Amino acid sequence: MSKGNVLKKASLADLIFRAIFVIFSILTVGITIHTYQLSINTINQEVKRNLQQTSSLITNYLNHRLAILQIRQDTDAGSLGLTDVHSKDRIFSLERYFADMESKSPYNSPDFRFIEVDNKLYWNDGNNLFLGMTEESLQSVIDKNIYINTWYYMLVDNSTPKAHIFIRKTPIVVSSTGHIRGYLYNAAILNNNLSFAHNLKAVSNSQGILIISNGEIIASSLKKGSEEYKEIESVISNPKLILPNKILNYTPLNIKSLNGSLSILSLKNKNNIEQLEQRFIYSVILSFFVLIAIAVLVRGLFEHKILLALNSLLNYTNDASKKDANIHYLGSGIVEFDHIGKQLEQTFVELIEAKEESHRAQAAAEKSTQVKSDFLARMSHEIRTPLNGILGISSLLKQTNLTVEQKKQICILHQGGEHLLAVLNDVLDFSQIEQDKLNINYELFVLNDVLETINAIYTPLCKEKGIEFIIENKVNNQDLVNSDQVRLTQILFNLLSNAVKFTEHGHVKLTVCLDTQGSQSLLNLNVDDTGLGICSDEQSRMFEPFVQVESTDIRKVGGSGLGLAIVKQLLDLLYGSICVKSELGVGSSFYVKIPISVIEATEDPPSIESLNVESQLPTNLNVLLIEDNKSNAYIAKAYCQKYNLKVEWEISAKAGIERLREKSFDLILMDNQMPEMSGIEATKYIRRELNLMTPIYAYTADVLKEASDEFLSAGANYIITKPIKEKSILDALFFYKSTIRSKY
Incomplete structure (x- = not known):
């Protein structure tokens, strides 16, 4: 583990202290925010109330002032109504009257007064002149014809300067007759007051x-x-x-x-508000220090009481977890810890036992895995050895002069061997898939070769059942594709085998086409049948291993339940996908998509020579074949002699080693499982004791990767897997030619 990934450690006391501090911090922050909101609301409410109070004081003062002027005006108007209308000293009397009133109560007097009679200015007290208002200005006010007994705000714009005034008009009524003699105006100046x-x-x-x-x-x-x-x-x-x-x-x-x-x-x-905010900040700071003090105090209490009990429990856990420790928990003064300690003591006892049982189970599982691996290796070898003879002899016979019926019989024999080999490969592949050991080998091949093989196998099988087998190929027969030919063939074999198995009438159809998008191509493989069909509930489970659909008709057909699981795993390795559409009693359709690269065909069809580095195979090679099985040796010699190779055969590894002491060879074909000395042991001996660098090609029925890796580690140069096919021999010879050329 890198230093950057090392987990930081802390004592329990520190963790508790931090936890308490975090909890108190959260509480403090919450209370602070709540208090802040309350404070803000209180301040806002106080400010609002204060402003409303100020507005009320201003309004009340203004109303009070106007009410006093109004009372004075109404009193003056009533007093003027008692005087003689025809008095020659009228003007003098008015001035004397108002002067007397102002001397008695100057606060109750307006800024200026004037009297209107018959819509004309009759009299004014002269104060208007000090305010820049002439008699024309007063007459303009009269001309406004305002309502009586109502205060007005008015702008008199024909005065110098313009006058902003409060003004009220009240009638002067003769008390004896009730007639309106005129109107008394009282005014208060606003501007510059x-x-x-x-x-x-x-x-x-x-x-x-x-x-x-x-x-x-x-x-x-x-x-x-x-x-x-x-x-x-x-x-x-x-x-x-x-x-x-x-x-x-x-x-x-x-x-x-x-x-x-x-x-x-x-x-x-805003001084008051700022003072409140400062007090709030001081309270927050004080709360923070109180929080720290409380956290330290609580930490001390925890460390003194609870942590002592915890440390005791942790020490017991540490001691009890040591190997072969046999100690007892001494107990604790805290009930909960005492209970935990006793439970741990019982748990530890059960874990010494569980650990031993686990070791036994692990050993048994490892032994079982090894037995299974050994069994598969032996089974593969034992089956592939006779298969090598069946496929090899049938392949050689097909190239001889036979009658039509004989060729047909040989083809059926060869196809049966191929089918048996496919079943064997399914079992081995599933085992390798389970152990994540299956490899994908990409190579160039002609797709039509795969289809011809499939057609040769499934056409007679379908004919036997009375159903039609159809291949619809929309790909150029000569195009080269880059993928794993063996796995692609295996996928098609499994899908078509199921289709044929579960179809009693109608047809089985394989459709092949390419979907090209830019530089990427998708190989589409559709397998359709008119068989039993699969219900929707079972379709989600059908790609699991050892699973078969529960339909009675399908169960009658039988099968291991590995085919579709292998298909799904192989497609995952090939970055492909599969989906299914099916209906009971109608049939099923499987849709496979595999990404591949395609090399379009030229005018001349590709040949083996054009696909390899050299156009000619090596000839006149002296080959030593070390093989204990006569039929396998016969087939290997036949293929080698077909390509002008001189072959000497030795029946055991020891005999082969003695022959190498006597004579040099260009190539050694080495079987593995032989009596007395295996091929791997013989390869090590040739490299280490004889110090020979002659190319050694393993010729073995052991297909597991471990066996191949062991052979290569021993000093082998190439692996040929049984059952041997002509293409395997050709590939090996091309490899030999290319490696010899690279050396020289």
């Missing part, structure tokens, strides 16, 4: 007051031109701006307006 602004500031407990009309500041308690005034002015002109240290509270005035909106802007500092 510092006294009014400062009174609002004091009443609302604000840091500043500004009176806003249609986005324009008309009065302010702030000094005009100051930095604070400019900041407020910029915010009023651009509402998206925010002042970081100020809270702006707009209080709209609920007064009838003839000239747009009117509101009072009060300013509040």
